[in-house]
Amino acid sequence: MKSVVEIEDQFQLATYKKMPIAAERGEGVWIYTTDGDKYLDLYGGHAVAGTGHCHPHVVQAIREQSEKLLFYSNLVYSDARAGAAERLVSVAPTALTKAFFCNSGTEANENGMRMARMATGRENVITFSGGFHGRTADAISATFLGKYREIGKPNVPGHLEATFGDIESVRALVDDNVAAIMLEPIQSMAGVRMAQPAFYRELRELCDEHGVVLIYDEVQTGVGRTGEWFFAGSAAGDGVVPDVVTLAKALGSGVPVGACLVTEAISSHIKENDLGTTFGGGMLAMAAVTATLEAIQNDRMLANVKLVEAHLRERLREIEQVVAVRGLGLLLGIEFNDKAAPVHKALLEQKIITGTSSDANVLRLLPPLCLSAEHVDLFVAQLEKICTS
Ligand SMILES: Cc1ncc(COP(=O)(O)O)c(C=O)c1O
Incomplete structure (x- = not known):
């Protein structure tokens, strides 16, 4: 039987560079795939899932x-x-x-x-x-x-x-x-x-x-x-x-x-x-x-955005490879001292979805506005591992 990925690749025009996952269900900041995996979504379906998935x-x-x-x-x-x-x-x-x-x-x-x-x-x-x-x-x-x-x-x-x-x-x-x-x-x-x-x-x-x-x-x-x-x-x-x-x-x-x-x-x-x-x-x-x-x-999401932004900025200071964090609220660009694409790929392998940008050194975060400090800690822990390995 063909996989979702194979069927879509066969029948949809190839106009997008896709991540190799098939999203089936969403809840808050999480995306569940047809393979039964669970991803932390820091991309928000391209800034769309502001209230989180399926609020x-x-x-x-x-x-x-x-x-x-x-x-x-x-x-x-x-x-x-x-x-x-x-x-x-x-x-x-x-x-x-x-x-x-x-x-x-x-x-x-x-x-x-x-x-x-x-x-x-x-x-x-x-x-x-x-x-x-x-x-x-x-x-x-x-x-x-x-x-x-x-x-x-x-x-x-x-x-x-x-x-x-x-x-x-x-x-x-x-x-x-x-x-x-x-x-x-x-x-x-x-x-x-x-x-x-x-x-x-x-x-x-x-x-x-x-x-x-x-x-x-x-x-x-x-x-x-x-x-x-x-x-x-x-x-x-x-x-x-x-x-x-x-x-x-x-x-x-x-x-x-x-x-x-x-x-x-x-x-x-x-x-x-x-x-x-x-x-x-x-x-x-x-x-x-x-x-x-x-x-x-x-859900007082506006106040949450500010709190979580502050926490994320604070935590990112621990990572030597991060040279700047640009943007406001939960529209953030993390600038690395090298290319962001390998970080994006490695994060995906650790089941965290992020975005890239037209600046090769910048990783973009556009997560749901209900993101919490715990989610940020999970992300930073993985990012730290990736940057030091
Ligand atoms: C700032 C900005 N304006 C306009 C658009 C176009 O929006 P849509 O894709 O809904 O036509 C986008 C889409 O990414 C955007 O980021």
Whole structure:
């Protein structure tokens, strides 16, 4: 009989570099495989399992909603959608007053850029080297990282590249044709890179001065990952609130959903039929959003993220081969004095899932927000062994 790995390799396009494990079941920070193994998941299914795998509150909400109504379009009202929109806006910075729901991160970014163009009547968008924004036409054209723009050829015109953390490089590009500046406030794929708080403030001021829309792509940093609901408004970003925040990944705990949160000023430019998508705001996804936000709140996950981050940083000091720990909350990049890929592989052999990045020396951690100090100790013990062997 063929294994799961063999069947998938035969019938699925080979577009992913897969780990040789078959995930069957998940619970909290654990993934159980079809072979009966158990893995500590410090990758969170690519930052999606924010509430942990199969959080009982989320599972129950999805189950209950699925027995009532799986889907109806935005042409009718729904208590599931009303509840999700109200709750999402209630945890966002107060200037962000309206939500638009879609299905993924790339789609949220496409809509964010579109709204900026509609609000300003301009076309160009400035993004940053090292930023990743998705794989659909406009979002991939905004992605100045590795080979992505090349894959997306022909690119959408009007995308300009600035240097992350360097305000003068942005200033040199801003003119009356620029509709938006969009950034990952913490560049995840690039190796978890952050800018100084002053950079975010200077971007805000530059946008205000020139009538440019500031968009934070919080597909990874949003929904509690940094120990705050959003990077927008947080101290790490000098309290700056952008005009648009885009979300996906952890927003539905694994049920596909994306969103844009926008200010009144932006929403005043958006009219009927300007944006839309069939599945956006569907009842099942909306039930998942509400339950995800409730689970984070009920389990005090934001406070947990900060405690566990502090513990992890402390413990990693014991490992000589670790030269830096970058990032915030549970979006962390561990920089080694050598390549991270062998460490990633060795950890997997010890049944710990982590992530790599486009920086060869950086191992990425994007675990569930319910990670505990004990889980960290388990990880550090294995990492220590690997680094000294
Ligand atoms: C920061 C960021 N933006 C956008 C995306 C695209 O999201 P999706 O894969 O849901 O389209 C990703 C995905 O990894 C991301 O990390």
